[in-house]
Amino acid sequence: MRSIIKTVIVATGLIASQVASALPRNEPVSPITPPEEIHIGKAELGKKLFFDPRLSKSGFISCNSCHNLSMGGSDNLKTSIGHNWQQGPINSPTVLNSSLSIAQFWDGRASDLQEQAGGPIANPGEMASNHVLAIDVLQSIPQYVREFNQVFGVTEITIEHVTDAIAEFERTLVTPNSPFDQWLMGDDSAISDYELAGYRLFVESGCVACHNGSALGGTSFQKMGLLEPYQTENPVEGRIAVTGKDADRFMFKVPTLRNVELTYPYFHDGEAQTLTEAVDIMGRLQLGRKFTDDENAKIVAFLLTLTGDQPSFDLPTLPPSNADTPVPQPFDD
Amino acid sequence: MRSIIKTVIVATGLIASQVASALPRNEPVSPITPPEEIHIGKAELGKKLFFDPRLSKSGFISCNSCHNLSMGGSDNLKTSIGHNWQQGPINSPTVLNSSLSIAQFWDGRASDLQEQAGGPIANPGEMASNHVLAIDVLQSIPQYVREFNQVFGVTEITIEHVTDAIAEFERTLVTPNSPFDQWLMGDDSAISDYELAGYRLFVESGCVACHNGSALGGTSFQKMGLLEPYQTENPVEGRIAVTGKDADRFMFKVPTLRNVELTYPYFHDGEAQTLTEAVDIMGRLQLGRKFTDDENAKIVAFLLTLTGDQPSFDLPTLPPSNADTPVPQPFDD
Structure with missing residues (x-):
């Protein structure tokens, strides 16, 4: 129980700071709530x-x-x-x-x-x-x-x-208290001017049209390769498998950008190994925009501010099997 | 650091109870020390x-x-x-x-x-x-x-x-405070009469000749199949692979019996799925003794008192890879 209680305490801390400071800034991205x-x-x-x-x-x-x-x-x-x-x-x-x-x-x-x-x-x-x-x-x-x-x-x-x-x-696996969330809650010093410039570019260039809400994603399905086809050897075709509609070919749920520093490699096929590569491809294919190296670096710097508190709990101890428990079959195929 | 400190506190608790009670009983098995x-x-x-x-x-x-x-x-x-x-x-x-x-x-x-x-x-x-x-x-x-x-x-x-x-x-991965260790430290109520009878049988029948010390094992190499050959399809031949000596064929390190409730299946080939089976085979092959069902059950009951405090610490958070990190190669064989 202790570890969950710890999560709740973290969450309570978030609420406290929310009360103490101004309301969240009026942005298309909102802080993680417990x-x-x-x-x-x-x-x-x-x-x-x-x-x-x-x-x-x-x-x-x-x-x-x-x-x-x-x-x-x-x-x-x-x-x-x-x-x-x-x-x-x-x-x-x-x-x-x-x-x-x-x-x-x-x-x-x-x-x-x-x-x-x-x-x-x-x-x-x-x-x-x-x-x-x-x-x-x-x-x-x-x-x-x-x-x-x-x-x-x-x-x-x-x-x-x-x-x-x-x-x-x-x-329970939410990750509050990222530097960006601290900034959203009113702490001007939580992110640097460079990171903030990256966020402004992320908003103004249109990334936020899909990567919005508290998870910066997960709010819609979008076509991978909107303005230019996405080249991949991966045969998966996305949401058409669910709806059967041709219009849903290559439609995928927009992934969250929370903790994107930790969730490499990127895209549904995992073909983008770095954020630099992912930002470049997204800019070209989804927005029709070639980010300069400086623009790309600013956006990446912003993305790195989205790493929040990681789950913190004791490694669980599992109850043992016994004579009545079906035995695992790793090698019988 | 907190999790290791927790381990140290557990260890200190063990020392305290050691001081408070009598010295450990004079037995061929000793308590886990921190x-x-x-x-x-x-x-x-x-x-x-x-x-x-x-x-x-x-x-x-x-x-x-x-x-x-x-x-x-x-x-x-x-x-x-x-x-x-x-x-x-x-x-x-x-x-x-x-x-x-x-x-x-x-x-x-x-x-x-x-x-x-x-x-x-x-x-x-x-x-x-x-x-x-x-x-x-x-x-x-x-x-x-x-x-x-x-x-x-x-x-x-x-x-x-x-x-x-x-x-x-x-x-740090020691497991103090098993019921049997509490008994060893002087707490008569820590194990039942039935479990104690199992321990006495474990000692008197000779199991303890190999499964001794604080880990109830790990103190010597012994031949698997001493009085009767061990039947297995597993080709591993044990310590001969290290020494090259024919006398070391089928010699294996005696495994610890600490937490044996959790470490199924048993033997170097994992062919004994239950403690009942393992005790029966050990009795016959190593001691030339066929334990009755009641004797077997008593020994198993004793073995179940060897489960100690399991490691307790926060799941670690790993630092992320970056563009310079060699990429895993799971599928290139």
Whole structure:
């Protein structure tokens, strides 16, 4: 419980400074606000599940494998590694501040975090388990059964309980107090003039048309390659996979820019390794604008002010398996 | 620093109870004692390195992948998963209390934790990097360079600094305060009569001849299959690989029984899934004794009293890569 309480204290600190200073500046970007009404027991249970590789067939891959909370909530790979070292089709989006998005996955095929959480567990290319097996594993472990009972008042665990708990934990993974947020809350000294110039350029050149709101992204789907086609060998076509509409080809959810310093490489295919490269490509393809080296550097300097307080909690200790627990099958394919 | 300080406080608590009660009982098993003279900065740096998958070629596998501190310092798989999903030859031994062993690895081929730590990084079947590449990665990251400078007073990182820091962190990973240790320190109520009967049987039947000392193991090499050959399809032959002596065929370092509840499956090949099975096999092969179901259950009950305080610290936040950092290569084989 302590670690969640710590998160709440951080959040309270944010509220206090909000009260003490002026209201947030009137900008198209707003500060991260703390999550409201977190169910502490559910989030603590969800944290264990997030770190538990027994939700995968191999017993080796957990949510944290590809959304590593030591590394900005991502895996820092172009595309992810799944069961049996399969190469994933797409770049792992950060789980940090993901609760602020209108939908989940790059193509928005899950409406919320709970719906998202069930996907990778049963995806043959990711954790390669299935919901029946995952529940069998959890139901065999008395400590989990007791904790689900405490949180949900049930003796039979369902996948909905599992994904509800994981989603509740993920709602705690917001990153307040970035230098830019401190500036937004009225602290003129929180960012440099150079970084501020980068922000002004980010707004005036039109980046903010898509990267807006408290997450600087996650508020809309947009076409990758708007004014000029995006060249990639990655076959993923975005939101058309969900809607079937031709107009949604190459439409992707706009990624958050929060903690973008930590969530490299960039784009849905992970092909941009640096922010300099990503800013250049975005300027040309989405805005029809070739940023000068100085403009690019200013925008990158601004982007680096978006790194907030990273999640801070004790590494969870997982309850052990026993003779009734299905044994992981890493090598039987 | 806070998390290490927490460890020290736990250790101090142990010393206090030691002073307050009688001396430890005179038994062939002794309580876990806290590590002495930990270099806090070095251990904190080592913790980051322990969790950093960039020490692997893929950027996906860290020390913690196979010595998972959420799961008793092991991966709970028969044999481990390495780079490109290669099946490892041997069961991953727990890192918990590994500082108490006479040598490292099942065959003792590393004399200490520092020597051990360099092995998996460069093993093509494990992390599949090499020491030059691993250093290039770390040297490219200013936050790491600064931290190595603070700890070691150098500007050029070497593999010896890396393994020294990891080993220092690993020396903090002791697990005091198990119920059995509380009993050893004089608390008669810490374990039940049934568990105590299991311990007495463990001593009288001869288990303790090998599983002794504060780690209940790690003090000697012994032949697996002493009175009766051990049947396994695993080709590993143990200490002969180090000494070349025929007498060392099937000689393995006796594993610690500390936290054995958490470090399943058992034996160097991971073929015993439960403690019941492991105790039965050990009794027959090493002691020439067929434990009755009741005897077996009593010994297992005792073994479950060996679970101590698990490592407790904040999940580390890793410094990000940058344009100068070599990019992980998960899929180029």
